[in-house]
Amino acid sequence: MTRLTKLLAGSAIASMLTLPAFAMDVTIAQTSAVNTLDPHGSASVGLDLSVLSHVYPTLILRQPDYKLVPSLAESWEAVDDLTWKFTLVPGAKFANGEPLDSETVAWNIERVTNPDKPMRISSWFRQIESVNVISPTEFEIKTSSPYPALPAQLSMFMLLPPKWASEHDPVTETMSGFKYKMVENVPGDHITLEPNPDFWGTPAQFDHVTFRVIPETASRIAALMAGEVDLINKVPASEIGRIKESPKADAGAVDSTRSVFIKLNTEKAPLDNKKFRQALNYAVDKTLIAEALFDGLATVSKCQVMTPDYFGYNPDLKPYPYDPEMAKKLLEESGVDLSQTFEFELPASTYLQGEEVTQAVAQMFGDVGVKTEIQTMEFGAYLDKYRKAHDLGRMSLLGQAWATIDADGLLTLFKPGNQYSYWNDAAFDEQLVAGGSTTDEAARKAAYKKATEIMCDEAPVVFLYAQPATYGVSKNVSYKARGDDWMRAYDMTPAQ
Amino acid sequence: MKHFFKDLTSSKAGLFGAVLLVIIVALALLAPMLHLPDPTRGDLRARLAGPTWDGLFSPGAHPLGTDEVGRDILSRLIFGSRMTLMVACTAVVLGGIVGTILGILAGYKGGFVDKLLMRLVDIQLAIPLMLLALLIVAALGPSIQNVVLVLALTSWIRYARIIRAQVLSLREREFVQSAHAIGASTLRIMFLHILPNVMTPALVVGTLELARIIIMDAALSFLGLGVQPPTPSWGRMLADGRVYLSSAWWAVTFPGLAIVLTVLSVNLFGDWLRDYFDPKTRSAK
Numbered sequence: 173m174t175r176l177t178k179l180l181a182g183s184a185i186a187s188m189l190t191l192p193a194f195a196m197d198v199t200i201a202q203t204s205a206v207n208t209l210d211p212h213g214s215a216s217v218g219l220d221l222s223v224l225s226h227v228y229p230t231l232i233l234r235q236p237d238y239k240l241v242p243s244l245a246e247s248w249e250a251v252d253d254l255t256w257k258f259t260l261v262p263g264a265k266f267a268n269g270e271p272l273d274s275e276t277v278a279w280n281i282e283r284v285t286n287p288d289k290p291m292r293i294s295s296w297f298r299q300i301e302s303v304n305v306i307s308p309t310e311f312e313i314k315t316s317s318p319y320p321a322l323p324a325q326l327s328m329f330m331l332l333p334p335k336w337a338s339e340h341d342p343v344t345e346t347m348s349g350f351k352y353k354m355v356e357n358v359p360g361d362h363i364t365l366e367p368n369p370d371f372w373g374t375p376a377q378f379d380h381v382t383f384r385v386i387p388e389t390a391s392r393i394a395a396l397m398a399g400e401v402d403l404i405n406k407v408p409a410s411e412i413g414r415i416k417e418s419p420k421a422d423a424g425a426v427d428s429t430r431s432v433f434i435k436l437n438t439e440k441a442p443l444d445n446k447k448f449r450q451a452l453n454y455a456v457d458k459t460l461i462a463e464a465l466f467d468g469l470a471t472v473s474k475c476q477v478m479t480p481d482y483f484g485y486n487p488d489l490k491p492y493p494y495d496p497e498m499a500k501k502l503l504e505e506s507g508v509d510l511s512q513t514f515e516f517e518l519p520a521s522t523y524l525q526g527e528e529v530t531q532a533v534a535q536m537f538g539d540v541g542v543k544t545e546i547q548t549m550e551f552g553a554y555l556d557k558y559r560k561a562h563d564l565g566r567m568s569l570l571g572q573a574w575a576t577i578d579a580d581g582l583l584t585l586f587k588p589g590n591q592y593s594y595w596n597d598a599a600f601d602e603q604l605v606a607g608g609s610t611t612d613e614a615a616r617k618a619a620y621k622k623a624t625e626i627m628c629d630e631a632p633v634v635f636l637y638a639q640p641a642t643y644g645v646s647k648n649v650s651y652k653a654r655g656d657d658w659m660r661a662y663d664m665t666p667a668q
Numbered sequence: 669m670k671h672f673f674k675d676l677t678s679s680k681a682g683l684f685g686a687v688l689l690v691i692i693v694a695l696a697l698l699a700p701m702l703h704l705p706d707p708t709r710g711d712l713r714a715r716l717a718g719p720t721w722d723g724l725f726s727p728g729a730h731p732l733g734t735d736e737v738g739r740d741i742l743s744r745l746i747f748g749s750r751m752t753l754m755v756a757c758t759a760v761v762l763g764g765i766v767g768t769i770l771g772i773l774a775g776y777k778g779g780f781v782d783k784l785l786m787r788l789v790d791i792q793l794a795i796p797l798m799l800l801a802l803l804i805v806a807a808l809g810p811s812i813q814n815v816v817l818v819l820a821l822t823s824w825i826r827y828a829r830i831i832r833a834q835v836l837s838l839r840e841r842e843f844v845q846s847a848h849a850i851g852a853s854t855l856r857i858m859f860l861h862i863l864p865n866v867m868t869p870a871l872v873v874g875t876l877e878l879a880r881i882i883i884m885d886a887a888l889s890f891l892g893l894g895v896q897p898p899t900p901s902w903g904r905m906l907a908d909g910r911v912y913l914s915s916a917w918w919a920v921t922f923p924g925l926a927i928v929l930t931v932l933s934v935n936l937f938g939d940w941l942r943d944y945f946d947p948k949t950r951s952a953k
Contacts, residue, residue, distance in 0.1 A: 389911065408911055410716070464712035464738075520892050527908060531737050531898050532712055548810065548892045 196666050197380040198649060200659050201392050201401040205360040205385045210342040211330035212284050212291040217575060218405070218657035221328060223383050225660060226352040226365050228330035229272060231258060232323050236652035236663050238481050238577055240323055243373070244272055244331070250611045253318040254301075260309040264372040266349040270333040272372070274311040278303040279334040281313070296325050320611045321483075324576035351376040351662060361385060365661075381661040393644065396421050402646040403659060408525065409466045415644045425469040428641035428655035430573035431477045432523055434516075434533060434634035437564045438595045442508040449631040451502035453492035455540040456533055460494070462637050465528050469640040475628035477572060477582060479638045481655070484579025484607065484620030489628050491635060499540040516544040517568035519554040524639055530569050533634070564594055571639055577656065579620040580608050586632060595632035675944055682944075685936025692930055696749040705730075707747040708898040710738035716916040733918035736908055739898075741918060745926050748900035752930070755812065755894075756881045759819035760874050766820070767827025768870050772858050774828065775835025786832070789825045797822040798887065805893040815894050819881050827873050834866045868945045875938030879931045886927050902927050 206220050207213075211228050214220035231245040248258045264272035281303050284291045299319045304312040313322065336347045346354045351373070352365035363383045367376035384401060386392045392404045393411055397418045407415065407423055415423035436443045436452070443449060462470040471479070475489040503510065514537075518530045527548075534544045544567065549557075557563050558570075574581035587604050588596040600623055607619035628635075641655040649664040676682050695702075711734075719733040732741040774785040792800075801818045808814045838844060839862075847857050888894045889903025897904060902923045909919030 390913070410912065410915055414915060460712050464715055525736075527897065528736050532710070534898065535709060535737075546896050546898070548896060550806075 196378060196648065197382065198378050198403070198661055198664060199382040199384055199401040200661065201384050201386045201395060201404045202659065203385075203387055203392075203406060206363065206383075208343050209346050209354075209357075210291075211332065212280075212293055213343060215293055215296075217328065218659060221330075222657070222659040223363055224330055224346075225350075225658070226381060226662070227346050227348050227350055227354055228332065229264070229350045230327055230330050231260075231277065232327045234324070234327040234656070234658070236654035238654075238656065240327060245326075248323055250320075251312065253611050254315050256313045256315070256319075256322055258311055258313070260311075261372065262309050264349075265370065266333040266336070266347055267353060267368055267370045268333060268336055268347055270335055271308070272331065272349055273308040274305040275308070276331060276334055277311060278305055280329070280331045283332070283337075284329075293329070296329070318609055318611050320608075320613075320616060321576040321578040321580050324578055328575055352381060376662075377665060378661055396644045396646065399646060402649050403651060403664065404644045405642065405659065406524065407642040407644050409469050409640065409642060412467070412469075412642060412644075419647075421644055421646050423642070423644040424653060425640040425642040426653045426655045427471050427479055427481070427638045428573065428657075429479050429481055429577055430571045430639045430641075430655075431473050431479060431635075431637070432526075432529065432569070432571040432639050433473065433477060433636050435564065435568050435570040435594065436631075436633055437566050437568075438632050440566050442506070443566050445506045445508055446630060447502045447506035448508045449634075450492070451499045451506060451540070452537065452542065452634050453631050454495045454499035454502065455542070456492075456536050456634055456636070457494040458491055458636055461529060461532055465525055465532065466637070466640060469642070470637040471640075472637050473635040475635050476624045477586075477627075477633065477635070478579060478624070479655075482574075482577050482579055482582065484583070484617060484624070486621050486624040488621075489624060492631075496540050503540060503542070510541050510543070513543045513545050514567055515565040516546050517554060517557070517565040518546055518548050519551040519569065520548050522551045522554075523569065523571045524642070526569055526571075529636070533569075533636075559591060562591060567634075570633075573656070575656065579623070580604075580616075583607075583620065583623060583627075586627065595630075597626065597630055597632070600626045600630070672944070676940065679940050679943075681936045682940025685933040685938075685940065688929060688933035689937055692749060692933065693753065695746050696753050699746045699750055702746065704743035704746060705740040707739060707743040707900045710734065712738050714738045716912060716919065718916070719918050732922045733916070735905065735919050736912060736916075737898075739900075741905075741922055744900035744905060745902070745922060748902050748905065748923070749926065749930070751812075751895055751899065751901050752882060752885060755816055755819065755885050756878055758816050759823060759881050759885075760878050762816065762820035763823030763877065764827055764870055764874050767824035767873075768831050768863075768866065770824065771828040771831025772835050772862055772866065775832040776839055776854070776858050776862060782832070785828065789828055792822075792825050798884070801884065801888060802891070802893065805888060810893045810896060812895055815885065815888055818888075819884060822884065823877050823881060826877060827870060830869055830873055831866050834869055835862055838862055838865055872938065872942045872945060875934060875941055879934040879938065882927065882931055882934065 202219060204219060206223055208220060211224045229244045231243060232240050233243040235241055244260055244264055245258045246261050248256060251257050260274065266272060281300060284294050285297050285300055299315045299317055301314040301316045304314060306312065331349060332342055333347050333349060348368040351368060351371055353368045354363060355366045356364040365381040386395055389406065393407060393415060395401045396404050397415060397420060399420045412423040412425065415421050436449055438444050458472040462468060462472050472491050475491050476486055478485045516530065516534055518526065530546060534546055537544050572582065572585060583604055584590060585592045586595055587593055588601045603619045603623035607616045607623065610616060643653050645651040648667055650667050651664045654663065676686060714734050715738040716736060717730055717734045719731060720729060721731060730740050735741055770785055774782040801822060804818045805814055844857060844861055847861050885894060886903035889901040890907040894903060895901045905923035906920055912919050
């Protein structure tokens with residue numbers, strides 16, 4: 173035995189002996205700095221909300237398997253189509269002693285639904301009509317139309333202490349009401365959390381949780397492999413194998429809730445031609461992209477923009493097969509003039525390996541005779557074209573997800589009249605209205621089944637794949653990977 | 669001409685630069701006749717394949733490996749050189765023409781015109797060139813024309829300054845004075861008598877500018893503001909390959925080498941050219 177291995181063995185025994193006595197610290201690497209500490213001032217799940225979800229309580233929590241579980245709310249139920257009733261954990265308090273009761277929840281909902289002072293997340297709760305406080309632990313939320321995704325939406329809604337918030341600025345300060353409290357905030361560098369001793373639920377597991385900002389992908393990977401950080405995300409698929417070989421870290425990928433597709437602007441000719449849109453779907457070898465570009469970590473979309481985790485996912489649909497001959501035949505039938513060049517917009521470094529996917533797809537389009545010209549642009553410029561100017565190019569690469577993981581939300585982005593839609597299909601609209609007008613699960617599923625069938629056949633997009641959520645994690649902790657962007661210390665436990 | 673080549677062969681660095689430059693230009697010009705794989709078409713199955721020398725002349729061989737979408741890197745380098753050289757040369761010539769004309773104008777006319785032009789040069793020198801280029805390309809949208817335009821814009825000031833200094837001394841020389849005395853027009857003096865005498869310094873500035881502009885073009889492409897994919901460009905190849913630096917070194921190493929060698933050859937040749945035309949260093953030899 174060399175001296176080094178002796179030393180290692182010794183320290184291993186020492187650490188085994190000391191583990192039960194001491195809890196440990198974890199460090200989570202984030203891609204950019206936190207913008208605000210106000211949980212109502214940000215919709216950025218992977219960034220601001222992830223940090224704040226350690227400090228502020230929510231009524232409901234979403235587990236890594238996407239199941240909704242009680243947090244401050246012990247239970248909840250739909251009383252009728254327009255009423256949700258919640259029962260709270262009794263005796264919960266903020267660290268400054270303010271009660272976490274029905275009045276506090278009502279004040280928080282009032283804060284984000286006040287039409288005079290709109291917050292960043294106000295649009296989530298536009299359907300809320302009123303909050304009816306029954307007792308300190310019971311209240312009802314009335315909505316103007318059925319809102320089946322309300323519990324899911326509330327899992328992203330954190331509660332501030334009303335009295336404290338009137339005396340302090342929640343944008344720059346925090347007051348803990350959950351597992352951790354913020355002890356240090358160096359903007360742009362790191363935020364350190366310690367357990368909240370007055371927490372009303374299951375206590376925190378780690379002595380310190382640090383969120384560090386490391387923007388460069390290569391640096392994040394290096395920090396993980398050096399043992400400086402315990403959790404990173406957005407790892408390129410081909411780097412996963414290299415991390416796995418390291419003695420200190422592990423890596424992997426799960427399906428995210430984000431689908432990547434080619435958005436077709438059906439408001440511009442000839443993308444209003446259904447046969448042409450279908451031909452484009454036949455022309456792309458989705459399996460090859462998933463296998464070759466993502467080492468098989470991406471899952472080919474089943475002719476819909478939802479992933480299997482969504483409520484309303486249709487398991488019966490099949491992807492358009494890769495069939496260049498069929499594509500050529502449909503192109504001919506469509507009568508579209510193929511001498512033109514189609515602009516193909518690409519938001520730069522936005523989606524995992526998006527540049528590669530775009531070039532691969534452009535080449536496959538070229539193979540069946542559809543000429544494209546790739547136009548790279550900043551994501552901000554792309555969003556302006558998409559949202560403000562409503563002037564999207566005829567083709568563009570886009571990835572979309574909806575945080576409530578519900579068809580009512582993601583499919584709404586394709587609803588006629590929605591500024592994001594660029595597709596006007598009355599039959600599809602009818603099904604979305606049906607799905608959104610009830611809280612009855614069977615009726616909703618039936619409506620979304622029909623909606624997805626229409627969308628598959630009409631093909632307002634070229635369906636591609638579900639983007640993999642890649643991560644790297646140190647061997648000091650065991651981590652339940654999730655595909656919906658949350659980065660939470662309480663999804664981790666010290667490794668045994 | 670004979671003296672030119674004799675002097676070149678006696679300078680090792682100059683000769684090395686010249687030979688390298690000739691090879692690069694020849695490869696760029698002859699690219700379509702070399703039976704290379706299509707630089708814009710890749711095979712996803714052969715993605716990030718390492719360099720292999722087996723069956724070098726068979727169609728599936730990739731002597732320098734393939735990039736992140738399975739395109740042959742050698743072919744992309746050679747076709748990319750066409751784009752780089754075309755953009756750089758056009759920008760240098762364009763900047764040269766504008767810079768030389770304005771330099772002669774400032775130097776010969778003097779007075780208000782001189783002051784105005786030289787303050788313009790000062791203002792532009794105060795703005796970081798890369799920032800200026802980024803702003804303009806971002807505003808106008810990335811395209812080859814815009815990149816050429818921007819690069820030419822960053823280049824004219826260097827010509828203007830040096831040409832102006834030359835003209836200031838030429839203006840007092842007898843042949844200019846006598847042309848003036850026999851009543852030659854200002855335009856005639858500027859373009860028939862002065863211009864031929866500043867061609868040499870303009871040429872020297874041009875070669876040195878060429879090297880700078882190749883790097884700047886690569887930087888713009890690296891930032892995604894140059895030629896759009898899948899058209900090959902060296903800077904873009906560097907940018908796209910850098911994610912795979914640890915697993916596929918060839919995707920960045922060869923484009924990087926291509927930029928280094930081209931800039932080096934232009935610089936060496938340019939340095940020698942400057943020495944060759946400079947009477948002081950020439951007589952010292």
